[in-house]
Amino acid sequence: MELNARIPAGPIEKKWDKHRFEMKLVNPANKRKYSVIVVGTGLAGASAAASMAELGYQVKSFCYQDSPRRAHSIAAQGGINAAKNYQNDGDSIYRLFYDTVKGGDFRAREANVYRLAQVSVNIIDQCVAQGVPFAREYGGLLANRSFGGAQVSRTFYARGQTGQQLLLGAYQALERQISAGRVKMFPHTEMLDVVVAGGRARGIVVRDLKTGRITSHAADAVVLATGGYSPVYYLSTNAVGCNVTATYRAYRRGAGFANPAFTQIHPTCIPVSGDHQSKLTLMSESLRNDGRIWVPKEKGDGRPANQIPESDRDYYLERRYPSFGNLSPRDVASRAAKERCDAGYGVGPGGLGVYLDFADAIQRHGRKVIEERYGNLFEMYQRITDENPYEVPMRIYPAPHYAMGGLWVDYNLMSTVPGLFVLGEANFSDHGANRLGASALMQGLADGYFIIPNTIGDFLARNAPGGISEDAPEFAAVTDEVQQRLNRLVSLKGRRTVDSFHRELGKIMWDRCGMGRNAQGLREALQRIPALREEFWKDAIVTGEKEDYNQSLERAGRVADFLEFAELMCLDALNREESCGGHFREEYQTAEGEAQRDDQNFCHAAVWEFKGAGNAPQRHIEPLNFEYVQLTQRSYK
Amino acid sequence: MKITLNVWRQRDASSEGSFETHQLDDVSPDMSFLEMLDVLNRRLEAEGKVPVAFESDCREGICGVCSLMISGQAHGPESGTTTCQLHMRSFKDGDTIFVEPWRAKAFPVIRDLVTDRSSLDRVIQCGGYVSVNTGSVPEANSVQVAKENADKAMDAAACIGCGACVAACPNGSAMLFTAAKLAHLSLLPQGKPEHERRIKRMVEGMDAQGFGACTNHGECQEACPKLISIEFIAKMNRDYIKASLLPEHTSSELLKAQ
Ligand SMILES: Cc1cc2nc3c(=O)[nH]c(=O)nc-3n(C[C@H](O)[C@H](O)[C@H](O)COP(=O)(O)OP(=O)(O)OC[C@H]3O[C@@H](n4cnc5c(N)ncnc54)[C@H](O)[C@@H]3O)c2cc1C
Numbered sequence: 047m048e049l050n051a052r053i054p055a056g057p058i059e060k061k062w063d064k065h066r067f068e069m070k071l072v073n074p075a076n077k078r079k080y081s082v083i084v085v086g087t088g089l090a091g092a093s094a095a096a097s098m099a100e101l102g103y104q105v106k107s108f109c110y111q112d113s114p115r116r117a118h119s120i121a122a123q124g125g126i127n128a129a130k131n132y133q134n135d136g137d138s139i140y141r142l143f144y145d146t147v148k149g150g151d152f153r154a155r156e157a158n159v160y161r162l163a164q165v166s167v168n169i170i171d172q173c174v175a176q177g178v179p180f181a182r183e184y185g186g187l188l189a190n191r192s193f194g195g196a197q198v199s200r201t202f203y204a205r206g207q208t209g210q211q212l213l214l215g216a217y218q219a220l221e222r223q224i225s226a227g228r229v230k231m232f233p234h235t236e237m238l239d240v241v242v243a244g245g246r247a248r249g250i251v252v253r254d255l256k257t258g259r260i261t262s263h264a265a266d267a268v269v270l271a272t273g274g275y276s277p278v279y280y281l282s283t284n285a286v287g288c289n290v291t292a293t294y295r296a297y298r299r300g301a302g303f304a305n306p307a308f309t310q311i312h313p314t315c316i317p318v319s320g321d322h323q324s325k326l327t328l329m330s331e332s333l334r335n336d337g338r339i340w341v342p343k344e345k346g347d348g349r350p351a352n353q354i355p356e357s358d359r360d361y362y363l364e365r366r367y368p369s370f371g372n373l374s375p376r377d378v379a380s381r382a383a384k385e386r387c388d389a390g391y392g393v394g395p396g397g398l399g400v401y402l403d404f405a406d407a408i409q410r411h412g413r414k415v416i417e418e419r420y421g422n423l424f425e426m427y428q429r430i431t432d433e434n435p436y437e438v439p440m441r442i443y444p445a446p447h448y449a450m451g452g453l454w455v456d457y458n459l460m461s462t463v464p465g466l467f468v469l470g471e472a473n474f475s476d477h478g479a480n481r482l483g484a485s486a487l488m489q490g491l492a493d494g495y496f497i498i499p500n501t502i503g504d505f506l507a508r509n510a511p512g513g514i515s516e517d518a519p520e521f522a523a524v525t526d527e528v529q530q531r532l533n534r535l536v537s538l539k540g541r542r543t544v545d546s547f548h549r550e551l552g553k554i555m556w557d558r559c560g561m562g563r564n565a566q567g568l569r570e571a572l573q574r575i576p577a578l579r580e581e582f583w584k585d586a587i588v589t590g591e592k593e594d595y596n597q598s599l600e601r602a603g604r605v606a607d608f609l610e611f612a613e614l615m616c617l618d619a620l621n622r623e624e625s626c627g628g629h630f631r632e633e634y635q636t637a638e639g640e641a642q643r644d645d646q647n648f649c650h651a652a653v654w655e656f657k658g659a660g661n662a663p664q665r666h667i668e669p670l671n672f673e674y675v676q677l678t679q680r681s682y683k
Numbered sequence: 684m685k686i687t688l689n690v691w692r693q694r695d696a697s698s699e700g701s702f703e704t705h706q707l708d709d710v711s712p713d714m715s716f717l718e719m720l721d722v723l724n725r726r727l728e729a730e731g732k733v734p735v736a737f738e739s740d741c742r743e744g745i746c747g748v749c750s751l752m753i754s755g756q757a758h759g760p761e762s763g764t765t766t767c768q769l770h771m772r773s774f775k776d777g778d779t780i781f782v783e784p785w786r787a788k789a790f791p792v793i794r795d796l797v798t799d800r801s802s803l804d805r806v807i808q809c810g811g812y813v814s815v816n817t818g819s820v821p822e823a824n825s826v827q828v829a830k831e832n833a834d835k836a837m838d839a840a841a842c843i844g845c846g847a848c849v850a851a852c853p854n855g856s857a858m859l860f861t862a863a864k865l866a867h868l869s870l871l872p873q874g875k876p877e878h879e880r881r882i883k884r885m886v887e888g889m890d891a892q893g894f895g896a897c898t899n900h901g902e903c904q905e906a907c908p909k910l911i912s913i914e915f916i917a918k919m920n921r922d923y924i925k926a927s928l929l930p931e932h933t934s935s936e937l938l939k940a941q
């Protein structure tokens with residue numbers, strides 16, 4: 047597997063301009079001869095499909111939900127970063143670049159991150175022009191708030207519904223192209239495999255979820271924007287349908303999977319309340335602008351929070367990280383919460399919780415201001431827990447949230463399979479080993495609006511349009527494999543529900559490949575996952591028919607893929623013998639309990655190549671060179 | 684808690700449906716309504732029976748996919764709450780609950796509790812957007828927007844497209860959905876240039892998709908999980924009349940100029 051990142055030469059601030067000039071262009075009259083498949087209609091997919099259609103390409107767009115507007119991006123709450131420096135507080139493209147590289151614990155590619163920071167400013171312009179109702183000041187200008195891992199205020203937001211509003215902007219742009227006949231939309235359709243022919247990605251095989259019918263689609267290029275895989279942990283902040291199928295299937299067809307072990311555990315989520323639970327709810331990081339995190343100083347202090355006096359409280363983030371305090375980055379904040387709870391200071395049922403307290407902020411700004419800032423989040427909290435956060439502090443605990451890992455891509459966002467591009471959370475991207483808050487929305491829209499519409503042209507211009515149809519034998523072969531797999535799934539008439547397998551897998555992953563990892567635990571997981579998978583293929587229950595609307599079958603297919611993919615995650619975690627960002631190997635920590643990187647041996651992206659079922663995958667590396675941001679021990683003190 | 688569930692089962696749009704009764708004996712008040720249905724479905728699966736089809740994804744009240752008529756109320760008894768945010772503590776031990784799909788001409792049933800709401804997307808295709816291409820836009824702060832307008836636009840833009848308003852309306856009207864999108868865009872300077880053209884096309888589109896007329900029942904506002912106000916419908920009606928009074932050639936030319 048060759049890993050050529052294709053980073054343009056020259057100074058970092060000139061690379062993207064230079065590259066855009068050097069790329070080949072498709073003549074406007076020829077664009078309509080090219081067809082592009084885009085899988086996924088989240089921020090990355092919807093913006094890409096709309097923008098490419100505007101350029102004149104023929105686009106087919108797919109999503110598993112009944113409408114493109116429901117992609118999981120809709121749930122993003124807190125905001126989107128951009129280096130506008132509207133606050134005159136010292137922000138710049140360079141600072142956003144620097145914060146992101148450092149926040150990612152030096153495991154991202156500098157050139158990509160710089161470009162991301164550069165186009166961040168265009169994103170805000172674009173979204174405002176589309177009618178995204180961002181929050182504004184009384185003077186009519188755009189408002190900002192702060193997010194973790196930064197000391198400037200650069201986050202744009204639309205109440206607690208930023209993702210929704212950005213996605214509606216992209217969705218509306220997409221619907222405009224659908225009505226103009228330039229995008230053909232396939233909602234309620236799940237991609238089950240990629241077709242590679244002549245060494246290029248030439249199409250996909252999909253299942254119409256309403257009828258169960260399998261069809262294939264050929265194109266000149268395939269773009270995957272299928273989001274993240276946090277539900278591998280079963281409980282996560284993601285939508286329950288988020289899955290790894292599209293990217294994992296592409297991996298099996300030759301696309302390298304980079305850093306699968308890099309997952310983000312978000313510090314502020316509503317704690318688990320019982321066995322019935324199907325998902326965890328995030329309480330946006332923006333709350334840390336005003337909320338203070340603490341636990342009692344005394345172990346097992348049973349007093350209600352409000353009766354614990356100031357002197358008996360440990361504001362551990364402020365204590366340990368005085369300069370970033372409650373706005374420490376996510377990996378740091380999550381670990382600190384785990385450390386306090388493991389040491390016996392946690393609050394709430396099972397001691398798995400810490401307080402996020404707004405009493406000071408309410409006193410300082412008044413309840414009305416706090417309501418305006420976070421009203422919908424407070425409501426959501428109350429609805430779930432039946433507690434009123436205006437009166438008692440919230441109880442929060444970390445939960446799986448985001449996948450930094452994903453399919454490896456070069457500077458053009460192309461995977462190791464020519465013609466297969468990967469955008470948004472689905473690629474391994476720009477966040478290294480830890481993503482900063484409000485940077486995923488930025489990356490998804492950067493990829494979709496501003497990068498892929500340029501870079502795909504360079505690929506297409508080098509390849510004549512067409513030349514293959516769905517009748518080609520390569521399509522028949524993949525369709526056949528897909529059918530066989532579905533036949534196997536639908537014939538599972540064992541004794542255990544698919545859901546129970548998913549839960550068990552989730553528990554293995556959370557305990558052994560979650561916030562803290564060690565060699566022994568990972569080795570155990572690597573024993574248990576294949577055994578669980580074997581049991582799944584013997585004893586799972588899948589009801590209903592294959593050629594029918596069948597939610598049981600949909601879920602079974604996704605869980606089956608998680609059962610394979612989880613092994614790759616553990617393997618990656620085991621092989622990376624260092625701690626960095628969200629990947630915390632307990633064996634590698636500083637005396638103060640911080641992540642200890644090993645730049646000598648691990649300053650690289652690990653990229654896994656599929657070597658056939660039953661064979662060990664091969665680990666490759668893309669070395670990371672830091673020319674602009676000096677490799678240092680990350681400090682938020 | 685003990686709950687008796689009467690759940691609507693229906694093979695597809697052309698089949699007849701009927702209620703199926705299930706008894707659940709071990710419901711926790713902390714469960715969400717959908718988690719309660721999960722429990723039922725896992726039990727059905729374990730018995731080798733086909734589980735009840737219903738949709739959910741985000742399970743936090745924002746994607747708009749969950750859509751249940753719960754004992755005659757869209758999204759159940761709590762105001763400003765989606766089905767996925769409804770918790771069993773809103774019910775009493777021993778309650779009997781009826782669960783049905785959205786019922787509206789424009790939302791044919793796909794299976795059990797799942798309906799086809801693509802008609803809402805097609806209303807958006809009639810102009811529920813600002814016609815700007817990627818790239819050619821002014822600097823974000825070059826146009827100031829009064830905070831009140833931005834806030835009001837956000838109130839309207841909060842719509843999650845679930846269709847509860849349509850399901851709750853005796854006429855199956857999509858006025859609240861359409862009016863909310865129109866208000867969101869027309870309250871902002873960026874959406875103004877196309878306003879007249881947009882309103883005419885969307886109102887016509889709404890009719891073409893088989894949604895009914897509005898006869899001021901106000902049920903839509905009650906059912907809306909995002910508490911979107913029917914004031915927006917009044918605004919749409921006023922604006923529509925204004926747009927219709929535009930000289931004929933202007934509006935038809937505008938319509939043609941895709
Ligand atoms: C609760 C929550 C809050 C968040 N808040 C923030 C925030 O404030 N700021 C921020 O920057 N980030 C936030 N994030 C992260 C951010 O929302 C996501 O990383 C981002 O939206 C992902 O966008 P995407 O376009 O890559 O994928 P998604 O939005 O996940 O879209 C994936 C798309 O792929 C489709 N798909 C997937 N698999 C298949 C398949 N096999 N076949 C067909 N279609 C498929 C889906 O239908 C969907 O359309 C948050 C995340 C969560 C969970």
Ligand code: FES
Pocket residue numbers: 738739740741742743744745746747748749765766767768
């Ligand atoms: S599942 Fe998304 S709104 Fe209910």
